[in-house]
Amino acid sequence: MSTNESKRTELGQLGEFGLIEHLTKNIKLKHPSSVKGVGDDAAVLDYGSGKTVVSTDLLIEGIHFDLSYTPLKHLGYKSVVVNLSDIYAMNAQPKQITLSLGISNRFSVEALEEFYAGVQAACDFYEVDLVGGDTSSSNRGLIISVTALGTGDADKLVYRNTAKVGDLICITGDLGAAYLGLQILEREKQIYLSNPDVKPDLEGQNYLIGRQLKPEARKDAIAAFAKAGLVPTAMIDISDGLSSELFHICGQSGVGAFVEESGVPIHPDAQMQAINFNLDPITCALSGGEDYELLFTIDPADIDKVKYLPDIYIAGEITPASDGIKLHTKGGNIHDIQAQGWQHLGKTDA
Amino acid sequence: MSTNESKRTELGQLGEFGLIEHLTKNIKLKHPSSVKGVGDDAAVLDYGSGKTVVSTDLLIEGIHFDLSYTPLKHLGYKSVVVNLSDIYAMNAQPKQITLSLGISNRFSVEALEEFYAGVQAACDFYEVDLVGGDTSSSNRGLIISVTALGTGDADKLVYRNTAKVGDLICITGDLGAAYLGLQILEREKQIYLSNPDVKPDLEGQNYLIGRQLKPEARKDAIAAFAKAGLVPTAMIDISDGLSSELFHICGQSGVGAFVEESGVPIHPDAQMQAINFNLDPITCALSGGEDYELLFTIDPADIDKVKYLPDIYIAGEITPASDGIKLHTKGGNIHDIQAQGWQHLGKTDA
Numbered sequence: 077m078s079t080n081e082s083k084r085t086e087l088g089q090l091g092e093f094g095l096i097e098h099l100t101k102n103i104k105l106k107h108p109s110s111v112k113g114v115g116d117d118a119a120v121l122d123y124g125s126g127k128t129v130v131s132t133d134l135l136i137e138g139i140h141f142d143l144s145y146t147p148l149k150h151l152g153y154k155s156v157v158v159n160l161s162d163i164y165a166m167n168a169q170p171k172q173i174t175l176s177l178g179i180s181n182r183f184s185v186e187a188l189e190e191f192y193a194g195v196q197a198a199c200d201f202y203e204v205d206l207v208g209g210d211t212s213s214s215n216r217g218l219i220i221s222v223t224a225l226g227t228g229d230a231d232k233l234v235y236r237n238t239a240k241v242g243d244l245i246c247i248t249g250d251l252g253a254a255y256l257g258l259q260i261l262e263r264e265k266q267i268y269l270s271n272p273d274v275k276p277d278l279e280g281q282n283y284l285i286g287r288q289l290k291p292e293a294r295k296d297a298i299a300a301f302a303k304a305g306l307v308p309t310a311m312i313d314i315s316d317g318l319s320s321e322l323f324h325i326c327g328q329s330g331v332g333a334f335v336e337e338s339g340v341p342i343h344p345d346a347q348m349q350a351i352n353f354n355l356d357p358i359t360c361a362l363s364g365g366e367d368y369e370l371l372f373t374i375d376p377a378d379i380d381k382v383k384y385l386p387d388i389y390i391a392g393e394i395t396p397a398s399d400g401i402k403l404h405t406k407g408g409n410i411h412d413i414q415a416q417g418w419q420h421l422g423k424t425d426a
Numbered sequence: 427m428s429t430n431e432s433k434r435t436e437l438g439q440l441g442e443f444g445l446i447e448h449l450t451k452n453i454k455l456k457h458p459s460s461v462k463g464v465g466d467d468a469a470v471l472d473y474g475s476g477k478t479v480v481s482t483d484l485l486i487e488g489i490h491f492d493l494s495y496t497p498l499k500h501l502g503y504k505s506v507v508v509n510l511s512d513i514y515a516m517n518a519q520p521k522q523i524t525l526s527l528g529i530s531n532r533f534s535v536e537a538l539e540e541f542y543a544g545v546q547a548a549c550d551f552y553e554v555d556l557v558g559g560d561t562s563s564s565n566r567g568l569i570i571s572v573t574a575l576g577t578g579d580a581d582k583l584v585y586r587n588t589a590k591v592g593d594l595i596c597i598t599g600d601l602g603a604a605y606l607g608l609q610i611l612e613r614e615k616q617i618y619l620s621n622p623d624v625k626p627d628l629e630g631q632n633y634l635i636g637r638q639l640k641p642e643a644r645k646d647a648i649a650a651f652a653k654a655g656l657v658p659t660a661m662i663d664i665s666d667g668l669s670s671e672l673f674h675i676c677g678q679s680g681v682g683a684f685v686e687e688s689g690v691p692i693h694p695d696a697q698m699q700a701i702n703f704n705l706d707p708i709t710c711a712l713s714g715g716e717d718y719e720l721l722f723t724i725d726p727a728d729i730d731k732v733k734y735l736p737d738i739y740i741a742g743e744i745t746p747a748s749d750g751i752k753l754h755t756k757g758g759n760i761h762d763i764q765a766q767g768w769q770h771l772g773k774t775d776a
Binding site: 119166174236 | 480512
């Protein structure tokens, strides 16, 4: 399940600048706004009009990813996608990224080439330019920092703090699958560690594993909004699970939410795998994270604009803050949704 | 020599979002171009005119800094400064930064408050806004990623690849001191580790230690250039030592350089300390790094514009590439300057 390396070039053979040059030599700038890319103290961008949007993420080996089951190419792709997802969640268009890496000597040049191939594939698919970064050694593991820049029209940017009572709560796609994909990969890793001769059993799990290893940002949804003339009233990307994102929107907007369990999209594979794992599918959707779908709210007057869009699920309604953040279960019960998030903090030591 | 903590609040007590809110609650946005700061998927900036410049740096505990002798407040300050230095090196003005942290459970909330106090002090002094970031746990040590954004006039941005034969090579301040400060701190650390009762002997070393722990970016030099109507022909900040930066400018501009040892500014304290350490002062200046002065080239016709500026040293001349990159020593010898840089890569393991 790890990356195959037929050739191994030590990083020291190239040196820092040789390495950067080697890894970035195929980069071609696509945007007129990318004036100067890799190779100076700073990249130079030209945003003549509109607003500039910037987002940044830090990914740390052992916390955010496990290289025993994550191919480096997929990791490069995902590192870009998680950042672009934040730009789309502003209803903006990403244009450039910077990428900084902390690399231990465990990695060969070929391994980094695979990582960059994934970065490049994401840059190509999402039409963004890699314009700069920093490369350093790390004393343990791989550290990835991506900053994305984008542009949007001032009157079309969508924030988290602007949901209003009566707005409809919408989701762009199914939730919980990425989390379940991770559980499958973790299970197979444990089996492999206890008996390296057992082959991983990933049969029929392509969808869930794909959602974990190669997520996509909803560029297409933002494009569909523009085509339909829709500007959501509030929006956030679902990186930490639906409940956590609901808490952000409700907390910042000073409102509550009433969510129908039956309105939360869950893929049949996720449904089945959750049950296999003895988990409640809705809990996976609420707390799982890493689906990178968009959670957004719309004025009910705009319902015709979303109704015919593919992959848009109406999951509930914005309520007064005093009503809290509630889930109406399929069984007819109503209970409080709990805030999740930053599960990472609990599991580390110094 | 480490930070005193009278109170200790575990990170888990606040949670991720509580922590970010706690650490960023005193941030006030200064720039009209800072439309939206911390608290959404992305920061929103408005650069109506000019070019946007972006730079990013990754700092890793154990590689770039040692907390046994680096106060967290100084580290916060320096983390910002090293990034702003890249923006000034484009002859641009920094306006915003994003800050991402990977934090192990070793750190208390109070420790992070100290770090942020340093970040805030740098933001205040350099008049930049902290507009976003990402906070995560790390499994070992502190990881800091800063991205700086700034603006500059298209016709005044200064690149690395535009030095011309005959240009004068200039430096904004003395070199080698930060490296020697680091050597003093490392020596005292080793003494302390072998006998914790021995007090560190830092007497009379304020200048060198200050250059290491609290460097400044040369905002004032950029302002002086503007006032004098000077636009350098090429520029880079000196983060990896003069030789490394000369190689960048010469390599990218397709030129050579002839540097006079007598023209390379070295502080008397650095001079003396180098000799105490049995090091050649000019070697410290060429290879030491972390001084964050600016190396720039000017058209000789502009010499009157720099001649009366304080702290500008003319160190040599740009030559044809075929002449190589040479140092003319005080002893009258001429020898090749060696490229340095990425010393970091050699000293790590997996």
